[in-house]
Amino acid sequence: METVLSIKNLTKRYGRLTAVNNLSLEVQKGNVFGILGPNGSGKTTTLGILLDVIRRTSGEFYWFGQEPTKEMRKRIGAILETPIFYPYLSATKNLEIVAQIKGVSKDNIDPALKKVELFDRKDDNFKTYSLGMKQRLSIASALICDPEVMILDEPTNGLDPQGIAEIRELIKSIAKDGKTIILASHLLDEVQKVCSHFCVLKKGTLLYSGLVDDIDKGIINVEVGAASGNLEEVLKAYPNAAKITEENGKFVVELKEGGAAELNKYLFENSIEASHLLTLKKSLEKQFLELLAESDNAA
Ligand SMILES: Nc1ncnc2c1ncn2[C@@H]1O[C@H](COP(=O)(O)OP(=O)(O)OP(=O)(O)O)[C@@H](O)[C@H]1O
Ligand SMILES: [Mg+2]
Numbered sequence: 001m002e003t004v005l006s007i008k009n010l011t012k013r014y015g016r017l018t019a020v021n022n023l024s025l026e027v028q029k030g031n032v033f034g035i036l037g038p039n040g041s042g043k044t045t046t047l048g049i050l051l052d053v054i055r056r057t058s059g060e061f062y063w064f065g066q067e068p069t070k071e072m073r074k075r076i077g078a079i080l081e082t083p084i085f086y087p088y089l090s091a092t093k094n095l096e097i098v099a100q101i102k103g104v105s106k107d108n109i110d111p112a113l114k115k116v117e118l119f120d121r122k123d124d125n126f127k128t129y130s131l132g133m134k135q136r137l138s139i140a141s142a143l144i145c146d147p148e149v150m151i152l153d154e155p156t157n158g159l160d161p162q163g164i165a166e167i168r169e170l171i172k173s174i175a176k177d178g179k180t181i182i183l184a185s186h187l188l189d190e191v192q193k194v195c196s197h198f199c200v201l202k203k204g205t206l207l208y209s210g211l212v213d214d215i216d217k218g219i220i221n222v223e224v225g226a227a228s229g230n231l232e233e234v235l236k237a238y239p240n241a242a243k244i245t246e247e248n249g250k251f252v253v254e255l256k257e258g259g260a261a262e263l264n265k266y267l268f269e270n271s272i273e274a275s276h277l278l279t280l281k282k283s284l285e286k287q288f289l290e291l292l293a294e295s296d297n298a299a
Pocket of ligand 2: 043044045153
């Protein structure tokens with residue numbers, strides 16, 4: 001495994017507000033890495049710091065194992081907000097201007113336009129494009145530099161369902177070409193559909209980091225107490241138990257599957273009457289959906 005990005009104890013403060021709080025993360029080559037979090041959780045701030053457009057307060061980050069330099073920045077393509085294109089120029093003309101500014105060959109333009117499926121419309125003026133097409137052209141403008149990493153901030157914001165589906169397919173296809181992708185989103189569904197790995201931010205603090213495949217597995221902890229019987233031994237023999245810890249005379253059982261009801265049934269079958277049974281954690285998916293819904297309500 002090759003580490004593309006490593007973030008260590010990164011913090012960004014705006015006066016009294018901590019936008020990014022002691023964040024540590026690693027992204028490996030080929031990952032489609034989602035940064036998931038509600039509005040104001042620090043996603044854009046984090047991406048801005050990684051791209052050297054926002055100054056960090058403290059902490060470190062390393063691209064390709066090295067301190068960031070201007071030269072290295074060329075290996076990273078980014079779409080933080082829709083770049084400004086000339087409305088009365090075609091896609092090709094607009095990309096020629098970008099190629100000139102970035103010092104890359106114009107030969108890269110056609111393949112990029114094909115990749116984002118705008119080749120058929122390359123001679124049409126930018127102003128005639130739909131929102132989804134404009135977003136795809138932004139992605140093409142990053143692709144002409146053939147970056148190893150693509151950074152996308154809320155790439156489907158404001159698009160209609162078809163536009164959203166097209167962008168998601170495009171991201172997956174760019175990932176298939178071997179590029180590492182870092183994507184910020186406030187949609188769990190988007191992260192589940194597009195990403196291989198993800199982290200969750202809340203108020204700038206990392207809540208979780210792991211594999212997208214683990215989202216629906218979920219982790220449920222059940223706290224159990226019983227006045228009589230050999231609870232510990234019976235719990236240890238429970239096939240669905242992943243981990244058992246003892247706290248204040250009660251046991252906390254991390255479940256591989258099932259919930260408190262199945263556990264209670266098992267205990268009963270093993271002659272233990274639980275005097276206390278409490279589900280401590282919901283599935284990851286539920287947890288994240290609740291977190292993301294909180295911000296929707298606040299907005
Ligand atoms: N220039 C700034 N000055 C002061 N506070 C800022 C500034 N930029 C961002 N913030 C604050 O930092 C926090 C994180 O903002 P950020 O834009 O990174 O969140 P986000 O996760 O990208 O949110 P969204 O989903 O709305 O895009 C917010 O509380 C925001 O108000
Ligand atoms: Mg943002």
